[in-house]
Amino acid sequence: MNVSINLLQQINIEDKIKNAPDSSYEIGVFIGAMLPFVILVTIAYIIYYFNKKKNQ
Secondary structure, three states, X not given: OHHHHHHHHHHHHHHHXXXXXXXXXXXXXXXXXXXXXXXXXXXXXXXXXXXXXXXX
16 A cells, blocks of 8 residues: 555656746755655654663
8 A cells, every 4th residue: 555655646746847837846846755754764863862862
């Protein structure tokens, strides 16, 4: 199921980039696609850091 959702998202991003009015729109789409992953990685690192500090 995750693969099909991922493929659908990839197709939508590709369509948005193809229909983009200019290159700044492409940058916005890229940032919007990567932002959730960056936030999740940051939260995971913060949890790891505080747990490591707590155990020492």
